[in-house]
Amino acid sequence: MDCVEQRSKDYDCPIYFVRDDYLARKYAGFPIPAELEKLLPEMHKLCSEELLHEFLGKQKDWKKNVHIVLSDLFSLILENMINYENPCAPVACDESFPIPLGGFSPLIFFFFFLVPSNITFYRVPQFHLYSCHDSSIMLLLFGLNVFDGCWPPFAADIIFELYTTASTSSSPSSPSSSSSSKLSIVQSNTLHSDNDNLNDLWFRLIYLGKPLSLKTLWDLSYSNHNHDLDHHQLSDYTMIPFKVLYEYINKAKQF
Structure with a gap:
């Protein structure tokens, strides 16, 4: 159990970190795996949802919290x-x-x-x-x-x-x-x-x-x-x- 918890801290990262890295490589002219291109549309949606959770909390509170933020x-x-x-x-x-x-x-x-x-x-x-x-x-x-x-x-x-x-x-x-x-x-x-x-x-x-x-x-x-x-x-x-x-x-x- 301790091993699992340690791995989650060391290796887990937000999806938008992956997206940022992908786009940085893309616009800098570096090669990108072709299969990753297929995942990008879904990645855009998942990243936005992930960040909204981080900034605004539970989804049921998004409409209220966004105006506070x-x-x-x-x-x-x-x-x-x-x-x-x-x-x-x-x-x-x-x-x-x-x-x-x-x-x-x-x-x-x-x-x-x-x-x-x-x-x-x-x-x-x-x-x-x-x-x-x-x-x-x-x-x-x-x-x-x-x-x-x-x-x-x-x-x-x-x-x-x-x-x-x-x-x-x-x-x-x-x-x-x-x-x-x-x-x-x-x-x-x-x-x-x-x-x-x-x-x-x-x-x-x-x-x-x-x-x-x-x-x-x-x-x-x-x-x-x-x-x-x-x-x-x-x-x-x-x-x-x-x-x-x-x-x-x-x-x-x-x-």
């Missing part, structure tokens, strides 16, 4: 999306370029606010770029109910986009060219949770270059939000009211 990150996202700068003196376009914070890692998480390309008279909201570990991306996706169960791939990224339905002086721009949307890309302003213009904001989440369906966060019967967007715009749930995200995260903090 991600509370600071969710607060950071909301704070930057709500409290962005007032219009100020004219600035050159290059002053609105991305502002990196910290070093870069293969897995990058970032969020930003879109602004009209023809608006150059105001300082636009900052582009926020953050680097993090792939496990952080996985937990963030899980916390927003959009996790597909697979470990994020190499150089994965998440983009948070903010749009407005308020009238602007510029021509409207929408995320879908085929839609007759009244959405326009958000301009510089200051927002607070109790402001009326918070109701004019819409949110989109892009993962690996594709908009994610946010149906689990909101449906069209949500009574607290009125909208004048056509059904085609909302049928895939890739665009939801920003206030839904705001209330979802704040409600989760009560756990």
